[in-house]
Every structure is written in structure tokens, then in C-alpha cells.
Amino acid sequence: MELQKTFKNVKQASRMLNLLPENKIKNILEDLAAKAEEATESILAANQQDLGRMNPSDPKYDRLKLTGERIQSIAADIRNVAGLPSPLGKVLSERTLENGLEMKKVSVPLGVIGIIYEARPNVTFDVFSLCLRSGNALLLKGGSDAKDSNAAIVKLIHQVLEQHGVDRNIVQLLPPDREATHQMLHAVEYVDIIIPRGSQGLINYVRENSKVPVIETGAGIVHTYFDAFADLQRGKAIVVNAKTRRVSVCNALDCLVIHEDRLPDLAEIGKELATKGVEVFADAPAFAALEGSYPADKLQQATEEHFGTEFLSLRMSVKTVKGLEEAIEHINTYSSQHSEAIISENELHVEHFLRAVDAAAVYANTSTAFTDGAQFGLGAEIGISTQKLHARGPMALDELTSYKWVVKGSGQVRA
Structure with missing residues (x-):
């Protein structure tokens, strides 16, 4: 399956995210939390289809499993993220040069984030809320273990986005096959960073095969x-x-x-x-x-x-x-x-x-x-980074930003 059109649509949609009003972002997240609670029965039904394909003795079974209590907790985390201050537009440093140029280092979104994850459908909610709050578009690549749960959750997210008049392409769920993973790992024109969440085997595969920059998360010994x-x-x-x-x-x-x-x-x-x-x-x-x-x-x-x-x-x-x-x-x-x-x-x-x-x-x-984003007071997390470049530990809103230099002059030219 050729996914270039999907990647392109997500990239285009990402450019408007940084311009969304603060109150609209909060309203979307608050509505999503409420809709998740209202749709508990249908989400659990989809989750049961996934659970039915997995042996209960599999260590991933508990990660895959959703319950009414866990959905309540997910909704609470979404509301926490909605209430956090925006990480965008922060002036990280500023100074005026001798020639009069005014320089500021300002926080901005990373752009398009690709998440590759295994049997953890709660991640679908978590990473969407964090990416929306930090102005990032999102490509989700879940595994086949959680395909029905993820599809039900993304369908709910799209419904909420459409109700608010926001392009649904700011978040897209890719097919659960390995070919989709391969295409995303090579989508250097459209994806700014990839974050794998799962086993050490998954993380190793992504690190060894991706042409897009990778932040390693997940494996904990x-x-x-x-x-x-x-x-x-x-x-x-x-x-x-x-x-x-x-x-x-x-x-x-x-x-x-x-x-x-x-x-x-x-x-x-x-x-x-x-x-x-x-x-x-x-x-x-x-x-x-x-x-x-x-x-x-x-x-x-x-x-x-x-x-x-x-x-x-x-x-x-x-x-x-x-x-x-x-x-x-x-x-x-x-x-x-x-x-x-x-x-x-x-x-x-x-x-x-x-x-x-x-x-x-x-x-x-x-x-x-x-070691958890919510426990650290970060609202939620997109993963636990175990590397040292860009981010380390629970990655939340601030870790999903980069920065750009904003330079204002009054006609200066360089000699």
C-alpha cells in the first residue's frame, strides 16, 4: 500500500496546528475526555476483539487490556493535559546584539511525529492529547494486537476534531502491517521524528532501519x-x-x-x-x-x-x-x-x-x-526516553518542542 498521500496530508495539516487558538485546543481535549467516557462500552467491545486474539498468559495481555476504570483514568489524563500551559511560543532566551538586532529563541512544535507502538491502546489517547497540546501532527502505527482498539479510538478522535472544524489529518492511524512501518521509517520528507514504544526488539528494529531521526523509549531493565x-x-x-x-x-x-x-x-x-x-x-x-x-x-x-x-x-x-x-x-x-x-x-x-x-x-x-509522566506532574507522557539527545526520561509537552530563532532588525545589512 502506498502511504505517501497520507503522509503528505498529515504534513500539510501540521502547518495549521501552531495557529490554533489556545481555547480551541483545550475544548477539543475536554470534549475528547467526555466522549471517551461516553463511548466506554464501544471501546471495550473493540478491545475485547483484540484480547480474544491474545493468550492471557502473554506479558502484553495486561498492557492491551482496557477496563472502565482505565478509561476513566485516561480521560482524567486528557483533562490534565488540557489544563497544562502551552509549551509553544516560550521565549527561551533573548538578547540585543551590538548592531541592534533583536534575537529571541522561541519554542515551536517538532512538526509530524510518528509513533510506533505495540499492544498499548491507551497510548493512542495519550500521544494524541500531548501532540495536540504541543502543536504536533501525529502518525500512529499500532501493532496488529491492538488494531480494533486503536481504530475505535482514532474514529472517536476524528469525530471530535470534525465537530470543532479541525482537519482530521492532524492524526492518522496507519495499517498494522510491517510495510506501513517500513514506509514511515523512510518518509523523510514528511515525518520529523519517530518514537518507538515497545519491546527492545521493536526499538532495535526502528533504530537500525529508520532514515527519520529516532528517540528511543520504552525498554526498562x-x-x-x-x-x-x-x-x-x-x-x-x-x-x-x-x-x-x-x-x-x-x-x-x-x-x-x-x-x-x-x-x-x-x-x-x-x-x-x-x-x-x-x-x-x-x-x-x-x-x-x-x-x-x-x-x-x-x-x-x-x-x-x-x-x-x-x-x-x-x-x-x-x-x-x-x-x-x-x-x-x-x-x-x-x-x-x-x-x-x-x-x-x-x-x-x-x-x-x-x-x-x-x-x-x-x-x-x-x-x-x-517513572511516569502523570506521576511527574507532566499530565501524561509520550514515552520514557532512555537516550541523551533532545530528551531524557518521561517525555511530555516541553519535550515535544524544538525552537527557532526570531530575529528583528531595522535595516541592518552584514558587511
């Missing part, structure tokens, strides 16, 4: 270091929350790194993990500490493959270290630079960890589950 100076009760609650709050998200804990002096506490840390059905892959010292107290059918010896793995399920590895430096070395070796945490009452250890660990978000004495 997350560690929490339980220091020699960690508070047991506080630390236990943090580990359980980070691992089990929602296992299929990128900020979920994958590897507990524990100081060897705290191995006697590992059985206590594991009590609630066991009740929640967490399967543990422990290195030799940790296995010995857990053997006999942790359910035998949920405890296995760790192999190299269990470190550096994003489980996206009720699975977790445990690594024993002799001290802070070894913990940091292990994390920096296996991390995807997403979210990493330390549990410690030693302030020197905390500060050293926060400075030495290379990740988009680093935490002390709290759960990595907070």
Missing part, C-alpha cells in the same frame, strides 16, 4: 539496590511495590541487587513477593538465603540470561554484591538507562549512587513505579 544501611520495613515495601504494582510496565523492577550483609533479611523481603506469586531467579548466595523459606516451585538458580532481562511479568532476579561500588558496576553493566533505585539510610551512599548511576531517572528510598 530496572534495578533496586538494597544497601547494607537499608531500613528493612521501608525497603521491603518499596521492593514489593516496584515489582508487583503492575508487572507489564517499563518501570517495574527486574533485578534486586542486595548487599551480602543483608542476605539474612532476604527471606523477610521475599514473604510478600511469594504471596503475590513472584518467580525468583537468585544467584548462589541469594538462593542459599531463600532456600527453605521461599516456595520451591518459585525459586530457581539464576543464570547469566536472567541479568539484563526485562521480564514484564511476575519474575525477578536477585544479585548479591559486596558493596556499593559493585552494585553500581552491576547496574551500569546491565541497565537500559531507564530507572534505577537505592534503598539506604546512609546519605553518603545515596548521593554517590545518584551521581554514579547512568539512567534517565534515579531514585533513593522510593519505588521506580513513579
Whole structure:
């Protein structure tokens, strides 16, 4: 299928977005939130068609699944974005040169953003609200796993846009096949940036095949270091929350790194993990500490493959270290630079960890589950960037802008 006409229409529509009045953008988003709530039944019906094609044991099943409660939460996030100040037209810096030229650096939209994502239909709502608020047009390339859900959501968005007299081409959903992905990755004339959201395999494919600039997001290999100076009760609650709050998200804990002096506490840390059905892959010292107290059918010896793995399920590895430096070395070796945490009452250890660990978000004495645009007060997110150019961490409105120089003169010419 030739998609060049679609790309061209989206590019043309993007040029009017920066001119939309502020109140119209807010009204569109508020109406979309209300329409999403009103259309809950039809959205869930479409979602059930997608769920029916997926094995419930698949780690992506929970990401794919929509519920009435989740749609309520999505609508709340859309309203939050509507209420945020516009990121456009901000004067980032200004100065007057000796020759009288007045120069300003002003925030502007990126233009056309292509999103490639897997079984996460909530992303369709999230990225549209963020892109509209930041003046960006949107090309959505969802996977076949969520094709019915995505189609129902985009149909609803188009209805709202048409009611407000806005060109529906500011957001288009591409076919769920790989050919559509290939065409978008090569649409350098029409697409300004591509953001993949999904597995490491998807991200690698996009990075290796795209001619359009890419911002990497999504894959999270997350560690929490339980220091020699960690508070047991506080630390236990943090580990359980980070691992089990929602296992299929990128900020979920994958590897507990524990100081060897705290191995006697590992059985206590594991009590609630066991009740929640967490399967543990422990290195030799940790296995010995857990053997006999942790359910035998949920405890296995760790192999190299269990470190550096994003489980996206009720699975977790445990690594024993002799001290802070070894913990940091292990994390920096296996991390995807997403979210990493330390549990410690030693302030020197905390500060050293926060400075030495290379990740988009680093935490002390709290759960990595907070790596989320809404939790960061950003309204929502288009993804968690794990790279360093342009944006890092939760990407929301400010991260969806670039800037241009505005120069005003009074007849100056260059010698």
C-alpha cells in the first residue's frame, strides 16, 4: 500500500496546528475526555476483539487490556493535559546584539511525529492529547494486537476534531502491517521524528532501519539496590511495590541487587513477593538465603540470561554484591538507562549512587513505579526516553518542542 498521500496530508495539516487558538485546543481535549467516557462500552467491545486474539498468559495481555476504570483514568489524563500551559511560543532566551538586532529563541512544535507502538491502546489517547497540546501532527502505527482498539479510538478522535472544524489529518492511524512501518521509517520528507514504544526488539528494529531521526523509549531493565544501611520495613515495601504494582510496565523492577550483609533479611523481603506469586531467579548466595523459606516451585538458580532481562511479568532476579561500588558496576553493566533505585539510610551512599548511576531517572528510598509522566506532574507522557539527545526520561509537552530563532532588525545589512 502506498502511504505517501497520507503522509503528505498529515504534513500539510501540521502547518495549521501552531495557529490554533489556545481555547480551541483545550475544548477539543475536554470534549475528547467526555466522549471517551461516553463511548466506554464501544471501546471495550473493540478491545475485547483484540484480547480474544491474545493468550492471557502473554506479558502484553495486561498492557492491551482496557477496563472502565482505565478509561476513566485516561480521560482524567486528557483533562490534565488540557489544563497544562502551552509549551509553544516560550521565549527561551533573548538578547540585543551590538548592531541592534533583536534575537529571541522561541519554542515551536517538532512538526509530524510518528509513533510506533505495540499492544498499548491507551497510548493512542495519550500521544494524541500531548501532540495536540504541543502543536504536533501525529502518525500512529499500532501493532496488529491492538488494531480494533486503536481504530475505535482514532474514529472517536476524528469525530471530535470534525465537530470543532479541525482537519482530521492532524492524526492518522496507519495499517498494522510491517510495510506501513517500513514506509514511515523512510518518509523523510514528511515525518520529523519517530518514537518507538515497545519491546527492545521493536526499538532495535526502528533504530537500525529508520532514515527519520529516532528517540528511543520504552525498554526498562530496572534495578533496586538494597544497601547494607537499608531500613528493612521501608525497603521491603518499596521492593514489593516496584515489582508487583503492575508487572507489564517499563518501570517495574527486574533485578534486586542486595548487599551480602543483608542476605539474612532476604527471606523477610521475599514473604510478600511469594504471596503475590513472584518467580525468583537468585544467584548462589541469594538462593542459599531463600532456600527453605521461599516456595520451591518459585525459586530457581539464576543464570547469566536472567541479568539484563526485562521480564514484564511476575519474575525477578536477585544479585548479591559486596558493596556499593559493585552494585553500581552491576547496574551500569546491565541497565537500559531507564530507572534505577537505592534503598539506604546512609546519605553518603545515596548521593554517590545518584551521581554514579547512568539512567534517565534515579531514585533513593522510593519505588521506580513513579517513572511516569502523570506521576511527574507532566499530565501524561509520550514515552520514557532512555537516550541523551533532545530528551531524557518521561517525555511530555516541553519535550515535544524544538525552537527557532526570531530575529528583528531595522535595516541592518552584514558587511
